[in-house]
């Protein structure tokens with residue numbers, strides 16, 4: 001077979017729109033920005049791999065460049081693939097730890113109270129900082145003593161009473177760190193007469209693995225997940241996920257970045273808010289009581305990229321009494337595992353500053369966002385509690 | 399999900415339309431496939447600056463009645479065009495940018511090639527010169543760059559300006575400010591674009607307590623006793639106009655910024671001010687999604703399908719198509735025909751391919767393709783196979799029947815047609831009683 005080089009990056013008309021929107025290029029002068037790192041650089045790299053630029057390591061795969069590009073260039077993907085091809089990822093023990101979220105979760109969750117206490121200790125954080133390069137100023141995510149799966153299995157009987165059923169891809173965070181959002185999803189769907197079931201097995205969607213260069217592992221996970229989805233879809237309407245980055249990856253990054261064909265299930269993978277908003281539009285809306293709250297909504301990068309903001313806003317606007325102020329659609333700077341790394345701490349904080357300032361100035365009751373990583377960043381930097389849209393929805397159920 | 403209005407395309411036309419709808423309390427969504435031409439535009443608004451015989455227009459609104467009858471401005475009439483521009487000026491002011499005009503008159507603005515272009519509305523940092531006598535009051539002009547910055551060539555600007563007879567008596571000074579003088583770490587200045595230069599200046603210079611004073615005295619030294627200082631627009635994105643007025647206060651000299659090669663900071667500034675205004679009004683902005691097709695029924699557009707949510711069509715009572723011209727992929731061409739990529743609407747007659755363009759690209763005469771675009775009714779409703787689609791309006795660069803570049807009318811047409819579309823939607827809504835939100 002002819003080995004054709006993918007030159008779709010050549011749709012680039014050199015307009016620089018992508019670079020104007022790249023949060024990393026704005027905060028860190030060492031990063032040349034998406035135009036240069038993406039389509040411009042790719043031309044050089046095709047000619048001579050030695051022209052690979054180390055600075056590509058700074059890209060967080062936030063996808064803002066793709067959202068800005070008027071010519072449909074997959075700038076972020078070009079950069080991730082270049083990093084994978086040219087050894088642009090440094091894969092040390094820290095990267096392994098941060099990215100293998102399901103492995104870390106299954107080890108930590110059974111000992112959650114101890115792990116949570118230990119990772120709060122100053123000397124431990126210092127040690128992690130010195131030995132691994134996980135910045136000591138970060139609050140580390142807590143683990144839950146009871147995983148979402150074990151909670152779910154205890155009550156899965158109640159799901160049998162519903163005629164309609166969907167499959168829920170819970171993801172690592174909901175399972176091992178904080179099952180709240182998963183539980184709220186179950187109560188909202190149940191109030192809409194829809195039952196929830198889980199895949200027999202699921203693996204981390206691959207976001208942190210891709211971000212840290214573990215492409216083979218990510219591909220294995222993707223293949224397992226797609227098999228599980230196909231199986232599960234014989235008995236349920238669709239697969240839904242609450243985490244924007246997971247949803248984007250399952251739908252778009254599997255074929256684009258990992259070369260895993262998901263065409264037979266892709267159209268049946270939904271972001272939870274999209275599925276619920278469509279049900280609401282069709283009249284399947286539970287009774288809701290007013291929530292007299294004023295909240296600021298932060299839209300996560302990958303939700304914007306996946307086209308999901310419209311659905312979250314639709315859900316929030318269906319809650320009576322809720323006043324929603326949309327923050328500037330800017331990156332909070334956390335970008336999953338990126339912000340934990342010592343060398344990225346300052347860039348990460350500087351990217352998010354605009355959002356933090358805006359939140360402080362607004363004086364709202366809560367901040368709302370769909371992404372757990374954004375939640376960590378905003379909670380650490382503002383005094384505000386951050387809620388998931390589904391939590392508000394669950395609270396307004398009568 | 400149903401909206402009162404869905405605007406497709408987030409450029410000048412789409413944003414104006416969306417702001418007007420949101421301000422009237424309509425449930426509005428704005429969908430834009432990517433950033434718009436504002437990222438490259440000068441940040442001034444052209445209304446109507448050049449006649450077919452290449453002479454300059456001094457009073458753009460008076461000129462409208464002389465345009466061909468199918469020109470978008472003729473459909474609106476001078477009064478509505480004026481009203482729309484006042485609306486736009488007001489909205490920009492609410493978003494923090496005070497734009498100014500010379501009453502009913504055009505003014506001149508400089509370009510980075512030293513050309514003099516007519517415009518009607520400019521940002522304060524773009525010094526508006528007189529339209530009739532652009533060099534009036536100028537004896538010495540200093541054109542200053544930051545050493546090494548490649549996207550602005552002072553000598554080129556001076557050479558361009560000298561070609562205009564008005565500037566024959568004017569003395570030009572061309573100078574660079576070195577990185578050391580203003581204490582910036584411009585390791586690779588030649589690699590920086592305007593935006594990166596602005597970020598560097600912010601970091602190394604303007605965030606320092608003495609930054610502004612240092613820069614001001616560097617300008618004074620380079621400019622001598624000039625009575626106009628011309629700089630590339632690289633000083634700041636968001637508060638660029640304020641920074642320039644502070645510089646003027648410090649130096650006592652009039653300072654003018656010129657948009658460089660992309661990105662254009664004055665254009666970006668305008669785009670972000672408009673987006674911010676729209677959001678403040680509660681409008682929903684969906685960036686990075688693309689409308690792929692529409693479902694038409696009974697000469698109405700009922701719903702649209704987007705690339706990211708193909709199984710969830712979006713419904714609205716009214717739609718605005720503001721997808722721009724070829725550059726923004728609102729219009730598309732193949733060897734024999736022209737299409738509006740989004741809905742396959744009827745386009746203005748295109749003739750033979752050979753007549754589409756003029757051999758010389760920048761010769762000032764008019765290219766056929768510039769007139770191409772969607773054909774519309776008096777109320778800017780497009781046609782599909784000859785039938786008007788009555789709840790869909792077209793606005794801005796996607797329209798046919800005008801020549802944005804040769805006439806210097808791009809911004810004015812975008813604003814006025816976008817505003818008009820929104821007004822139709824609002825009027826329709828107050829007619830039809832009790833449409834539920």
Ligand SMILES: Cc1cc2nc3c(=O)[nH]c(=O)nc-3n(C[C@H](O)[C@H](O)[C@H](O)COP(=O)(O)OP(=O)(O)OC[C@H]3O[C@@H](n4cnc5c(N)ncnc54)[C@H](O)[C@@H]3O)c2cc1C
Pocket residue numbers: 070406407408409410411412429430431432433434435436438439440441442443444445687688689690720721722723725726727728740793794795796807808809810812813
């Ligand atoms: C280099 C340059 C300089 C300019 N300088 C000036 C100037 O000095 N003065 C002036 O008055 N005007 C100027 N203009 C013109 C002006 O900025 C606009 O191009 C013009 O007003 C048209 O605006 P628009 O909103 O119709 O389209 P555009 O600005 O082209 O925006 C169209 C938008 O629609 C989006 N889109 C396209 N298809 C779809 C789809 N299917 N679904 C969703 N979104 C879609 C595009 O991504 C884009 O964001 C300049 C333009 C250029 C290119």
Ligand code: SF4
Pocket residue numbers: 021022023024025033034037058059060061062063064065066075076079
């Ligand atoms: S993915 Fe994000 S960080 Fe990477 S180049 Fe694009 S905008 Fe910048």
Ligand code: SF4
Pocket residue numbers: 011012013014015016017018019034035038039068069070071072073075
């Ligand atoms: S926005 Fe798209 S077309 Fe423009 S420079 Fe970036 S990749 Fe190229």
